[in-house]
Amino acid sequence: METKKKDIRALTKEQLREFFVSQGDKAFRGNQVYEWLWQKSAHSFEGMTNISKTTREMLENNFVINHIKVDQMQRSNDGTIKNAVRLHDDLVVESVLIPTETRTTACVSSQVGCSLDCRFCATARLKRMRNLNPDEIYDQVVAIDNESRLYFDRPLSNIVFMGMGEPLMNYNNVLKAIDMITSSEGLGMSPRRITVSTSGVPKMIKKMADDEVKFKLAVSLHSAIDATRTSIMPFNATFPLSDLRKALEYWYDKTKSRITYEYVVWKGINDTQKDADALVDFCRFAPSKVNLIEYNPIADGEFQQANDKALNLYINTLERHGITVTVRRSRGKDIDAACGQLANKQ
Numbered sequence: 001m002e003t004k005k006k007d008i009r010a011l012t013k014e015q016l017r018e019f020f021v022s023q024g025d026k027a028f029r030g031n032q033v034y035e036w037l038w039q040k041s042a043h044s045f046e047g048m049t050n051i052s053k054t055t056r057e058m059l060e061n062n063f064v065i066n067h068i069k070v071d072q073m074q075r076s077n078d079g080t081i082k083n084a085v086r087l088h089d090d091l092v093v094e095s096v097l098i099p100t101e102t103r104t105t106a107c108v109s110s111q112v113g114c115s116l117d118c119r120f121c122a123t124a125r126l127k128r129m130r131n132l133n134p135d136e137i138y139d140q141v142v143a144i145d146n147e148s149r150l151y152f153d154r155p156l157s158n159i160v161f162m163g164m165g166e167p168l169m170n171y172n173n174v175l176k177a178i179d180m181i182t183s184s185e186g187l188g189m190s191p192r193r194i195t196v197s198t199s200g201v202p203k204m205i206k207k208m209a210d211d212e213v214k215f216k217l218a219v220s221l222h223s224a225i226d227a228t229r230t231s232i233m234p235f236n237a238t239f240p241l242s243d244l245r246k247a248l249e250y251w252y253d254k255t256k257s258r259i260t261y262e263y264v265v266w267k268g269i270n271d272t273q274k275d276a277d278a279l280v281d282f283c284r285f286a287p288s289k290v291n292l293i294e295y296n297p298i299a300d301g302e303f304q305q306a307n308d309k310a311l312n313l314y315i316n317t318l319e320r321h322g323i324t325v326t327v328r329r330s331r332g333k334d335i336d337a338a339c340g341q342l343a344n345k346q
């Protein structure tokens with residue numbers, strides 16, 4: 001009977017060292033293999049040239065390396081690249097490379113589908129199938145880093161967890177992936193270049209503060225009025241704004257780290273002065289930045305981007321209260337790579 005081989009990248013470095021000792025080899029061999037698996041992103045044991053043939057065969061008999069495969073890459077007119085990423089069990093997630101003049105940002109997925117139900121989001125239509133493993137998150141970043149070097153002649157500079165899924169619902173694996181991305185044994189990126197964007201899970205925001213994470217926090221807020229927010233993000237009924245606000249106060253007290261709010265202004269939903277005032281009231285307790293994001297309608301969507309007058313109303317109101325505000329134009333619209341559009345539509 002064939003025994004199922006283990007995914008070798010599920011082992012920590014220490015576990016890998018122990019494995020080699022248990023095989024009568026030196027612990028140091030674990031370090032060498034670990035470097036191949038992460039820093040050098042080896043796709044096979046065969047390619048580990050400083051490891052003996054016998055050891056490579058022994059690894060082959062015990063483990064697999066479950067690398068992702070970029071099944072399809074689409075390039076937008078504005079340079080944005082969307083990868084359809086096939087996982088070892090044939091499920092597919094998407095990640096996006098967003099280039100600007102000065103930086104390249106990777107927008108990565110943390111789950112296959114999503115368990116939350118934001119009404120404006122294409123991913124919400126796919127039920128959550130599973131969480132991504134740390135190596136599957138890491139590999140999306142490596143793939144985009146390679147594309148950035150190939151097409152833009154520079155390494156990846158920033159990462160946002162804003163693709164498919166709610167990252168704080170897959171907290172442990174997201175943290176492990178970020179550990180490898182920031183480790184000198186992985187990609188060595190600064191955690192200040194990484195932003196985890198959540199729809200607002202209060203308990204997990206507090207946990208992030210307790211864990212003293214060094215990456216940045218963004219909250220997809222979209223409304224600071226409970227009734228409105230619940231109508232577009234129904235889970236707000238379970239995690240109301242008062243709980244979210246308390247969690248953010250806790251986060252700021254512990255980290256002193258500025259909070260970014262992602263916010264779309266939709267016609268007839270949150271485009272009045274009352275909505276803008278509520279936003280100011282919600283976020284002015286701590287240094288904040290509001291990203292007003294241009295919305296990309298999804299196929300059967302009922303949501304429409306508000307007009308410039310409504311956007312200006314927000315900009316003026318926020319600036320009057322000293323809150324930094326930026327307007328983020330949509331990228332990769334022609335290939336459905338923009339925020340809220342990721343839905344494995346190929």
Ligand code: SF4
Binds near residue numbers: 123163
């Ligand atoms: S917006 Fe984010 S949290 Fe909400 S359903 Fe879409 S992927 Fe999930």
